Each structure stands twice: as structure tokens, then as C-alpha cells.
Amino acid sequence: xxxxxxxxxxxxxxxxxxxxxxxxxxxxxxxxxxxxxxxxxxxxxxxxxxxxxxxxxxxxxxxxxxxxxxxxxxxxxxxxxxxxxxxxxxxxxxxxxxxxxxxxxxxxxxxxxxxxxxxxxxxxxxxxxxxxxxxxxxxxxxxxxxxxxxxxxxxxxxxxxxxxxxxxxxxxxxxxxxxxxxxxxxxxxxxxxxxxxxxxxxxxxxxxxxxxxxxxxxxxxxxxxxxxxxxxxxxxxxxxxxxxxxxxxxxxxxxxxxxxxxxxxxxxxxxxxxxxxxxxxxxxxxxxxxxxxxxxxxxxxxxxxxxxxxxxxxxxxxxxxxxxxxxxxxxx
Amino acid sequence: xxxxxxxxxxxxxxxxxxxxxxxxxxxxxxxxxxxxxxxxxxxxxxxxxxxxxxxxxxxxxxxxxxxxxxxxxxxxxxxxxxxxxxxxxxxxxxxxxxxxxxxxxxxxxxxxxxxxxxxxxxxxxxxxxxxxxxxxxxxxxxxxxxxxxxxxxxxxxxxxxxxxxxxxxxxxxxxxxxxxxxxxxxxxxxxxxxxxxxxxxxxxxxxxxxxxxxxxxxxxxxxxxxxxxxxxxxxxxxxxxxxxxxxxxx
Ligand SMILES: Nc1ncnc2c1ncn2[C@@H]1O[C@H](COP(=O)(O)OP(=O)(O)O)[C@@H](O)[C@H]1O
Ligand SMILES: [Mg+2]
Numbered sequence: 001x002x003x004x005x006x007x008x009x010x011x012x013x014x015x016x017x018x019x020x021x022x023x024x025x026x027x028x029x030x031x032x033x034x035x036x037x038x039x040x041x042x043x044x045x046x047x048x049x050x051x052x053x054x055x056x057x058x059x060x061x062x063x064x065x066x067x068x069x070x071x072x073x074x075x076x077x078x079x080x081x082x083x084x085x086x087x088x089x090x091x092x093x094x095x096x097x098x099x100x101x102x103x104x105x106x107x108x109x110x111x112x113x114x115x116x117x118x119x120x121x122x123x124x125x126x127x128x129x130x131x132x133x134x135x136x137x138x139x140x141x142x143x144x145x146x147x148x149x150x151x152x153x154x155x156x157x158x159x160x161x162x163x164x165x166x167x168x169x170x171x172x173x174x175x176x177x178x179x180x181x182x183x184x185x186x187x188x189x190x191x192x193x194x195x196x197x198x199x200x201x202x203x204x205x206x207x208x209x210x211x212x213x214x215x216x217x218x219x220x221x222x223x224x225x226x227x228x229x230x231x232x233x234x235x236x237x238x239x240x241x242x243x244x245x246x247x248x249x250x251x252x253x254x255x256x257x258x259x260x261x262x263x264x265x266x267x268x269x270x271x272x273x274x275x276x277x278x279x280x281x282x283x284x285x286x287x288x289x290x291x292x293x294x295x296x297x298x299x300x301x302x303x304x305x306x307x308x309x310x311x312x313x314x315x316x317x318x319x320x321x322x323x324x325x326x327x328x329x330x331x332x
Numbered sequence: 333x334x335x336x337x338x339x340x341x342x343x344x345x346x347x348x349x350x351x352x353x354x355x356x357x358x359x360x361x362x363x364x365x366x367x368x369x370x371x372x373x374x375x376x377x378x379x380x381x382x383x384x385x386x387x388x389x390x391x392x393x394x395x396x397x398x399x400x401x402x403x404x405x406x407x408x409x410x411x412x413x414x415x416x417x418x419x420x421x422x423x424x425x426x427x428x429x430x431x432x433x434x435x436x437x438x439x440x441x442x443x444x445x446x447x448x449x450x451x452x453x454x455x456x457x458x459x460x461x462x463x464x465x466x467x468x469x470x471x472x473x474x475x476x477x478x479x480x481x482x483x484x485x486x487x488x489x490x491x492x493x494x495x496x497x498x499x500x501x502x503x504x505x506x507x508x509x510x511x512x513x514x515x516x517x518x519x520x521x522x523x524x525x526x527x528x529x530x531x532x533x534x535x536x537x538x539x540x541x542x543x544x545x546x547x548x549x550x551x552x553x554x555x556x557x558x559x560x561x562x563x564x565x566x567x568x569x570x571x572x573x574x575x576x577x578x579x580x581x582x
Contacts, residue, residue: 192446192448193445193446195448196444196445196446196447196448197436197441197442197443197444197445197447198442198443198444198445199445200429200432200433200436200442201433201436201442203422203424203425203429204422204425204433206424207422207423207424207425208419208420208421208422208423210384210416210419211416211419211420211421211422211491212433213383213384213403213404213405213408214382214384214404214408214413214414214415214416215408215413215433215434215437215491215492215494215495216405216408216409216413216434216437216438216495217405217433217437217442218405219405222442225443
């Protein structure tokens, strides 16, 4: 996996400049997202941004496994969907309170991830990919076939959520800001995680699991931990998606969803958190834009993906990083 | 009592016996060289002790306690660390981070999931001290994959030492090094405290003489001869094993 990651190996001074630049851009984007609705963001665009933020959380959660730990999962959508269904069912049968449904969605998904992860992480490489794929399809079958519980192929309608008893999550604007807050919290949390000693251990496992065992790390334990944590964030994205669309369909668990989020990570740049965010933005925008022109949009998207990965294995972020360095050298 | 005892270890791959009943014991603080021609089973033997491989039969005892077949991280927890001949570093990380990992393991900090890395600058200092001992000071910020081959091997030892093992198994630490690098490595190894037990697979007899108290010769998966370096070098059976071999001890 080493080649798909953008671990900084440049001089510390360069790294500091890049970090400052990153913070500035990040702050500007955040301010832009906060104030944009005040300047009359069209509803259509607002919905699109909501979707991008939700899928950005989903993509970052996958990157914890893919780019940071070197685990290529093709079943990550299972946790997104499990979060959706668990929270949706809780909302339907138990309470409309978002805090409670969210906790239920998280707990159910992460317990499932312990079971699936415990069985999967003993395999590595291609076999890990295949077993996560298989488990993902099992979850899909459950969502599709258990009509009595999930509504089957018709999907599950979910009542509008309340927040501490208040009906404040009805309008698109309220949903926009709620998702924005959720996105920022997830981003900061994951940033903390990948920058922690635990995050360093993940990088070590990606680079050389055999050596990590020899210097004392229980590699399986760490892999399971990150699998469950990644599932938790994916579930959170799924919960937001279901609660604010008032609906969840079995397709959200299908392996093509797992593949699609994998593409987002690779397009943006694996091994970073900003990369998946960019990837989610690019893929969702393109999907929207292309599908309004041609019914062959997925073909064009696929071609674009192939071209991008051919010219830059580290995605758009890696491409941008190299362009930036060339620019600086040109100026200096 | 010996610190490490290995009794009648067999290891088969398919029908092939890589180890055919190795028995050997090492005292605390001893420096033991393991020599033998290519394919004699030296690395396999280290893998059994390090926990990378389970023996087909036989026992491994640490301080008299049976530890046969424990996984690597459990052997490590009992103070045993081994190095590898190949692919033993973290290529995409910088040199300091490579060493930091072993320090995090020793301090059992790996599960700290919400602690900022910046708050652990004392770990950087500790890593730099170890890099200094292996003459890698100026290379701390270089990506490990960009190191020269000899430096690679030095980093490999730095990672192992950072874990502060009681028993260290070095698998051909000087292979492929320049004479100057070999000399520096020998000087560093000679300075290691006697609280550490050292087992070293080594082809260069100068290195063996400089470091080892005793030598075990492995041949076709068994211990052929054991003794002091000069006894072993004078032994006719050893000469016979090495006769015509590229790696004859000089
Ligand atoms: N995983 C394995 N599968 C099959 N044969 C192996 C394996 N590992 C080692 N061997 C064989 O076992 C013998 C001893 O190997 P090894 O311990 O690496 O020797 P040495 O380190 O002394 O050169 C060799 O013949 C080697 O081919
Ligand atoms: Mg060997």
C-alpha cells in the first residue's frame, strides 16, 4: 500500500509550509460553508453539499483502513447501511430523538464490526478484500430480504428526528448546519486519531506488519480496533444520511456502494483525510453533472477514474502537492 | 540455569526438515554466534525463538518457563526480539519514526488514541539518542526507503535496540555492509551491556571473534559443533562442512 499514501517525506520546513497552507485553506473552506447559506445558496446546491459532507465522512472512515492501515475493504458500506437501518428502525419503533437513534446506530454497527472484523482481520491482502466483500453482501441480503423488518426492496421510511425534544431538524437549512457540525467533529476526531501514537502504530502496520509484531505489537488487535472505529464513523455517516433523507434503501449496503466510496478515497488521495473529502466532492459533483447530460455517466466516471489513477496514484491531492512544489521551486 | 533453552526442535516444511532436532542453551549475558552454510536453518531457528514460526515439535524455555509457539508480540513481552535479513524496516516512514515505533511499544503507548503526537517529544529525543549510537543522527528526517544499504541495516538494529530486549537475536547484521560500516557495527555491539543476551548469525569470522564468547555451528538443521570461537575454527568437522563453500569462514 505504500505507493498509494502521501506520507510526508519532504524536508521539515516544506512540511511546515504545507501544514500552514492546509490550515488556511481548511479555515477558508469552513468559513465559506458556514456563511454560504446566508448568501442564498440554491436549495439544489445545498442538498448536494449535504450529500458531499456525509460521503466525505464515509470516505475518511474507509481511509482509516485503506490509506492509514493498509487494509483494503470492499464491504465498508455494510456499516454505513447498518447505521442507517438501526437508527431508522429505532426512530420508527422507539423514539424520534436523534441523540438516542444515533447512539443505537453506532452501537449496533460497531458490535457487528467486532464480529465481522474478528473473522476478517486474520486474512490479509486479496483475501481480506474478498471476505469483507462477502460479509457486505450478506448484510445487503438481510436488508433486501427481511421484508418484515427492513421493508425489503421498498426501503424503510423514517420519521423526522427531534433534537432534545424540539422539532428543529425539519428544514434543509437546519439539516445543512447539523451535518456541517457532524462533519467538522468527525474530521477533527479522525485527525486526532491518525496523529496519535495509535495512528503511528497503524502506519507501522501498513508499512511492515511482520516487523510490527516482532517489536511487540499485537497487530491483529490493532487491525480489529481500527476496523471497528472505521465502522463507527461509517455508521455515523449512514445515520445522518438516513435521518435527513427520511429513508433508507437496501442498495446502500450493496458492494457497489463500497466500491464507490473506495473510488472516492483513491481519487482524492489515500493516506490523508483531506484526500477523501476532495474525492467525495469530485465524485458526487461529477455524478450529478454527468448524469444530467448522459445516461452513460458511470462509464465516463470510470474512464476519468482510470485516467486519474494512471497519471497520479496518490490522487488529486498528490497531484496538487507536486504541482505546488514545482510552483514554489519555479518562484524561488 | 540457562536463560534460553531450546530442546529437540524440529521444523518441517512439507516433507523437508529445515530443523532436525536442535538442542542448545544460552546463559544470561552470553554472546553466542550461530554459524553455518546457507540453508543450514539459522533463520528458521531464530523464527522459532522469535515466535514467527511454530516448531513441528520440541520445546523453547525462557528462564525455565515453557514458551513454545507463542506469537511474536508475546515473545517480545518476555524480552525476546529478533531482527530479519530482509524487509525489516518501515520504508514509507522517516528514520526517526521507525525508531519511535519500537519506543512506543516498549512504553506501551500504542493504544493512546486521542493523545497528540506533539506532546511526546521526549520520545523523539529518545529515538535520536538511539540513532546517535548507530551513526544515523543526521538521517533522522530521511525516508527510510531512501537510506543506503548499510544504513538500512543500522536502522534495523536501532529499531531492535529501542525495544530494550533482554535477549536479542541478530540475523546477519553486517551482511552487505562495507568494511568501515562493519567495524562501526562491531564496536557498537561490543559496547552493549552484559544485561543483554546476544545471539548473532554471522558469516564473517572476524566479527565472530570480536563479539562472541561461544559459537554453535548449525548444519542440516542440527547443532554440529559447539565451543569457543577458536575451538570451532580449529574443528575438522567445521572445515569439512565449509569445504568448497562460498561462505567459508575466513
Ligand atoms: N517458509 C519456508 N518454506 C519452505 N522452506 C523453507 C521455508 N523457510 C526456510 N525454508 C528452507 O529451510 C532451509 C533453512 O532455511 P534458513 O533457515 O533460511 O537457512 P539459513 O538462514 O541458515 O540460510 C532452507 O533449505 C530453506 O529453503
Ligand atoms: Mg538466513
